[in-house]
Amino acid sequence: MSQNRRSILGAALALPAAVAAGSLLAATPAAAAGGVVADAWTDLVLEPGITAQAGATPQIRLITIADTTFLQARGAVTCSLNADTKIATLPAGLKPTWYVRAAAPRNNSQGINACRFEVNTAGSVTIYGANTGNPITWVQFDSVQAIWR
Template identity: 75%
Template sequence: MSHSRRSILGAALGLPAAVAVGTVATATPAAAAAVDATAWTNLELETGITPQPGATPQVRTVTILGTTFLQARGAITCNLAADTKIGTLPAAMTPPTWYVRATSPRNNSQGINACRFEVNTAGSVTIYGATSGNPITWVQFDSVQTIWR
């Protein structure tokens, strides 16, 4: 099973236009029931990781026709000089069955303005890409949307 958004998009674009248009044109409101989103829940942040005012880091899952996606929002202030665990998924959220990764905006330093957001199979959330010569001082999560399972 592929976990690539590119392969899912490629498959969708590979559909004949008539089939896609016909399906959309005949869709009923009941088709919307195929989308299920959980409530936004706060990440459990590690000591030294501070939510930005009005932007508490939160996660949720959204299932669309059997494919579940992780979405995140919010932002943190930090001082990361190495790859660092910044938090843990909420206790009510089942951890993924494999690593989940996405790219997040960070402070622009030495021309680098993105870092890796990763959730492991234990539910730990880690930020990758910081070094002592290129520390991460903030990370924004609104762009995180990736296949969960």
């Protein structure tokens, strides 16, 4: 009897997925998620030369889902970055115990349309990826979500 690899792989992957889906469907939402706790949105403290886009104030919050805490960001800034640059500071009292990193959309320049959003242990928010030949003129934070440590 001949079996092709695709059908064997499909069968191997289907069983664990079916078992996991059955467990999640049988669980109550609170038990499945471990509860969801979302803090209020808080404004980032922007550095000089970094401007919030109209109607898109840069903000962050912590959200806990299934006992895992994430940093979420939203909003957008206009800037003129020619090097890796600190653009903001987290509000007082929010300091990660390790670096928090995520990719964020930026102006498309030379085919590059993402940059690195990083928060260090002092609470400084830095944007990485700009240089004189490829400046960053805006960064949007709505896609930023990273595990908070």
